[in-house]
Amino acid sequence: xINNELVRKLAKSIKxxxxxxxxxxxxxxxxxxxxxxxxxxxDVYLSYLYMYSNIYDELALDKVSPIVLKDNIYTDxxxxxxxxxxxNDSKTxxxxxxxxxxxxxxxxxxxx
Amino acid sequence: xxxxxxxxxxxxxxxxxLKEKHQLEMLEEDLKDNKAEFNxxxxxxxxxLFTRKDKEEIYLxxxxxxxxxxxxxxxxxxxxxxxxxxxxGLDIAAIDSEIRRYQAEIMDLHLKLGxxxxxxxxxxVCKAYHDKIVTLQESLxxxxxxxxxxxxxxxxxxxEEYISRIxxxxxxxxxxxxxxxxxxxxxxxxxxxxxxxxxSMAQIYNLKLNIK
Numbered sequence: 019x020i021n022n023e024l025v026r027k028l029a030k031s032i033k034x035x036x037x038x039x040x041x042x043x044x045x046x047x048x049x050x051x052x053x054x055x056x057x058x059x060x061d062v063y064l065s066y067l068y069m070y071s072n073i074y075d076e077l078a079l080d081k082v083s084p085i086v087l088k089d090n091i092y093t094d095x096x097x098x099x100x101x102x103x104x105x106n107d108s109k110t111x112x113x114x115x116x117x118x119x120x121x122x123x124x125x126x127x128x129x130x
Numbered sequence: 131x132x133x134x135x136x137x138x139x140x141x142x143x144x145x146x147x148l149k150e151k152h153q154l155e156m157l158e159e160d161l162k163d164n165k166a167e168f169n170x171x172x173x174x175x176x177x178x179l180f181t182r183k184d185k186e187e188i189y190l191x192x193x194x195x196x197x198x199x200x201x202x203x204x205x206x207x208x209x210x211x212x213x214x215x216x217x218x219g220l221d222i223a224a225i226d227s228e229i230r231r232y233q234a235e236i237m238d239l240h241l242k243l244g245x246x247x248x249x250x251x252x253x254x255v256c257k258a259y260h261d262k263i264v265t266l267q268e269s270l271x272x273x274x275x276x277x278x279x280x281x282x283x284x285x286x287x288x289x290e291e292y293i294s295r296i297x298x299x300x301x302x303x304x305x306x307x308x309x310x311x312x313x314x315x316x317x318x319x320x321x322x323x324x325x326x327x328x329x330s331m332a333q334i335y336n337l338k339l340n341i342k
Contacts, residue, residue, distance in 0.1 A: 019334075020337070050162060050163065052163055055164055057340070058341055058342040059160055060161055061342065062342075082248055082250070083251070091260050091263050095240040097244070098237065098244050099240070099247070102244075
């Protein structure tokens with residue numbers, strides 16, 4: 019069984035965030051021994067690693083209160099809020115796109 | 131000079147910290163690779179990821195077991211258990227609604243709290259939302275556990291446990307003449323194997339590697 023609490027703690031740590039940063043900068047350095055075929059636990063860890071990396075980025079840009087890292091509830095709440103914002107943004111974009119489609123679907127004058 | 135004697139609380143705290151440190155180190159080991167090797171009674175074992183062929187075989191065994199369980203009149207599907215319990219005055223559908231309501235309320239509070247965090251609202255405002263979420267999560271877990279207990283012996287649960295158990299047959303290997311081979315020659319041999327210590331140890335790795 020995967021202990022999410024522990025995986026999150028590891029992914030949130032500065033040590034593991036540095037591993038991610040280094041692996042991004044130096045292509046010869048990889049996070050796991052295996053390059054492909056991630057195990058279930060590696061998959062979960064990687065998701066949390068990127069999630070916390072995004073939060074640290076937001077913190078560095080002063081876009082969120084430091085309370086976000088106080089515990090999992092604060093973190094999950096912020097992630098849920100950001101995801102809903104993204105979802106709303108894409109909805110707006112899609113609506114605009116739909117309008118274009120509505121107009122573009124109109125038959126041109128003289129064309130049946 | 132008089133030495134300060136550690137209180138029970140302080141000692142417990144140190145033990146908890148050491149335990150967590152050890153758990154984190156073990157987790158780091160588990161993360162390094164997509165297979166896990168260990169020694170048991172002087173034999174080298176490893177648990178590896180399922181191959182595509184393994185997954186196909188597990189899928190077929192799943193169907194076979196499902197059909198077999200379906201023929202057993204003493205084993206009830208979840209849907210049937212809903213009816214049985216309803217007749218006894220226990221409404222699982224009502225628990226489902228309760229779970230959905232808690233989840234919706236938690237999500238709503240998450241969104242509000244997330245916005246407050248982005249707006250850098252005072253900690254007291256955030257904490258009020260946080261504490262409401264904690265209370266709701268506790269109620270949610272109680273409802274989930276209650277539901278799980280009532281449906282514990284459903285066909286679906288029996289099937290899930292069966293698949294989890296037999297999946298280890300496919301992922302557990304031992305080293306023989308410098309070659310990794312299946313630890314058991316057949317499912318029958320695996321089923322009749324008695325050393326629970328080895329199986330438990332291997333199953334922990336199997337769940338970490340293969341079960342999402």
